[in-house]
Amino acid sequence: MNEILTLLENNSRLSASDIARMLDKETGDIKKMIETYEENGVILGYKTIIDWDKTDKEYVSALIELKITPQQNRGYDHVAEMIYNYPEVESLYLMSGRFDLAVLIEGKTMREVAFFVAEKLATLEDVTSTSTHFVLRKYKDKGIVYGAVPVDERGNII
């Protein structure tokens, strides 16, 4: 039942009993379904969206385009694994178009990110070129707009 997934995708803090009440189901059934989703790897994890710019954390994030020439007998998966195992790598996508892998990484400083690209990514056997784009500002992530705190502007009109 995709509705459970949609609800959790939008708000992972909903409890099984909340979801059961919203969908008019039994809490036990919802619990079981969530567990099954977790066991089958449909639900991979639960995270929180944080606007780190509102804290004193120093960080930079970057999107790195990689062009890849996969070695014979092994496709993109191998090089992908070599990359995504670095904890600095937040997201990794295989792309269509002018480049092959999009790497989203986060570091403390631009220098740190630049070194990571130069030392860890550019040196991989399959990587033929890299292009680093630093993120200047996040406007929206995972469907959530940054910066705006919603205010209920509705007037008391019945």
Place this chain on the structure above:
Amino acid sequence: MDYSKILSKKVQNIKPSGIRKFFDLLETRKGVISLTVGEPDFQTPWHIRAAGIKSLEKGHTHYTSNSGTPQLREAISDYLNRRFSLTYDPKTEVIVTVGGSEAIDLAMRALIEPGDEVIIPLPAFVCYAPICELCGGKPVFINTKEENRFKLTADELRSAITPQTKLLVLPYPNNPTGAVMTKDDLEAIASVLRDTNVMVLSDEIYAELTYGFEHTSIAAIDGMRERVILTSGFSKAYAMTGWRLGYVCAPCELTRHILKVHQYAIMCAPTTSQFAAIEAMVNGDSDVQMMRREYNRRRRYLVSGLQGIGIQCFEPQGAFYAYPNVSKYGLTSEEFCEKLLDEQNVAIVPGTAFGDCGEGFARISYAYSVEHISKALDRIETFVNDL
């Protein structure tokens, strides 16, 4: 100046909305968890807002024809046909209005003469009786009952009709009860009306917000089209309250005259809103579905929560309100709501705001996030446990 000698007697005699006092109290408090509001919490979907913006950029800043742009009337006509199997000629039978409220006002002003009786089922939205009185009409109230799930029954209607009856107001899906009228319920009403000259003002502003079944318009019931003035709008279905856009549809022999009232009072509905509304009707179905689905989740969440606390609440199947019975706590509706506000900082609307028969009930809006409703329910639980 003695203004009481200057002001219209009819206007002076209109009772100010009883709920104002409660809302004034509400506004003086901080940190209130409110479940009072009667409008969607969603913003107007972006593509609809963008259509409004684009119309401004293109310089569509003039009056439209009195009855609205031809494209919008066409879109409304198509929509009503597609969704509710209604047939209204976009050229002559659709008038675009400033919200559903203006549509109601137009319909009543076009029909009611001094002495006419207007049947109004209660509890209901607050505008019908005052407009009727401004027209010199006499409101005749029918108190619908909880055991009938707040539907209007054929027997209740039959016994309220007199030779002076001009109009029946049919406000379903209902604000504040969340009651709905099914096709069978409407057939029964229609069978009473067919032998009379009573007209129906069918206020279908919540038609898109029904849960578990599809809304039927009384105008789609056999032989009823000629007796029905349909009013609706964009506010609730498309989350477009601030755009102030609605419409009235009726046989052309009526709209011809209704249009005169609109023409002299309003000229035409706001042009920007009309452009946005075309986008809503043509490309907004999935938005309506998304919001309906979300309201339905909140509805179940709220009603099951109230029942869990031990507050009796019939299952509402329309609009975005629950209408629990709080009479067992031995307080009047107003006392209950004021005490709840005072002790737990939760605001809900006393049922009496919607008619005297609302005594013993309260209206709770679920046009709020589940988190918000959840917090309110926790506080309501503490409140009633201490009563």
